[in-house]
Amino acid sequence: xxxxxxxxxxxxxxxxxxxxxxxxxxxxxxxxxxxxxxxxxxxxxxxxxxxxxxxxxxxxxxxxxxxxxxxxxxxxxxxxxxxxxxxxxxxxxxxxxxxxxxxxxxxxxxxxxxxxxxxxxxxxxxxxxxxxxxxxxxxxxxxxxxxxxxxxxxxxxxxxxxxxxxxxxxxxxxxxxxxxxxxxxxxxxxxxxxxxxxxxxxxxxxxxxxxxxxxxxxxxxxxxxxxxxxxxxxxxxxxxxxxxxxxxxxxxxxxxxxxxxxxxxxxxxxxxxxx
Ligand code: ATR
Numbered sequence: 001x002x003x004x005x006x007x008x009x010x011x012x013x014x015x016x017x018x019x020x021x022x023x024x025x026x027x028x029x030x031x032x033x034x035x036x037x038x039x040x041x042x043x044x045x046x047x048x049x050x051x052x053x054x055x056x057x058x059x060x061x062x063x064x065x066x067x068x069x070x071x072x073x074x075x076x077x078x079x080x081x082x083x084x085x086x087x088x089x090x091x092x093x094x095x096x097x098x099x100x101x102x103x104x105x106x107x108x109x110x111x112x113x114x115x116x117x118x119x120x121x122x123x124x125x126x127x128x129x130x131x132x133x134x135x136x137x138x139x140x141x142x143x144x145x146x147x148x149x150x151x152x153x154x155x156x157x158x159x160x161x162x163x164x165x166x167x168x169x170x171x172x173x174x175x176x177x178x179x180x181x182x183x184x185x186x187x188x189x190x191x192x193x194x195x196x197x198x199x200x201x202x203x204x205x206x207x208x209x210x211x212x213x214x215x216x217x218x219x220x221x222x223x224x225x226x227x228x229x230x231x232x233x234x235x236x237x238x239x240x241x242x243x244x245x246x247x248x249x250x251x252x253x254x255x256x257x258x259x260x261x262x263x264x265x266x267x268x269x270x271x272x273x274x275x
Pocket of ligand 1: 125127130131151155190191193203
């Protein structure tokens with residue numbers, strides 16, 4: 001099975017390592033290649049890929065939106081999120097989906113099933129591309145309420161307005177989020193704040209964190225972001241950024257191969273690599 005990743009730049013991606021593990025685990029022969037495409041050559045290079053024998057590929061920055069017009073079909077989730085991270089190539093047709101948000105939610109549900117009982121409140125920090133995918137995936141679950149806090153509050157409000165649902169939602173500022181933090185059972189950090197080399201940055205203060213609340217950060221470098229260190233010190237439970245990385249890959253690989261893979265073993269390996 002020929003697989004790959006398109007983006008610019010792509011050299012530092014962990015995806016080849018992850019998917020080579022999944023290929024070995026499923027006894028499938030194949031390869032996962034890094035396909036770096038310069039923005040000036042996007043159209044020509046995509047046409048070459050269309051004519052190649054790829055079974056599927058991932059899409060990363062800056063092409064998650066740009067790939068959409070080249071697809072033959074798109075999932076309702078990717079359509080709504082406005083971004084594609086996984087393309088399945090079958091019978092010369094390209095089908096685009098987005099497994100990022102679903103990946104994070106699957107990982108959270110496996111580790112903290114008690115959060116998904118319908119009476120819990122979630123706070124999402126950030127309202128960009130990553131947040132859109134995560135919010136969309138959370139709306140398919142049972143929650144009491146989902147609140148989105150963002151530096152630019154109207155962006156959070158726009159995200160809520162674009163996704164009418166039966167779950168109570170609100171857009172708030174970071175200072176409001178800090179003030180009412182003790183009402184949330186799950187806090188999901190979706191911005192790039194705290195990522196290497198800015199490891200001493202933290203998007204909100206956690207002084208009022210509810211005891212036992214779960215704090216999930218999608219930043220995986222460093223493994224212990226300042227936010228997660230703070231959450232742990234205040235008696236919170238933490239969920240690290242490598243979880244989303246592995247689970248979005250698991251869901252993509254399962255779409256390409258039709259086989260189930262075990263993310264848990266790989267998660268521990270990646271953790272050791274990142275620490
Ligand atoms: P991505 O696709 O990675 O989510 P994005 O769409 O550019 O990237 O969104 C970035 C998110 O991080 C946004 O929520 C952004 O806040 P704004 O909407 O106010 O711009 C947030 N963000 C980025 N840098 C930030 C910072 N220094 N402090 C607070 N929020 C930040």
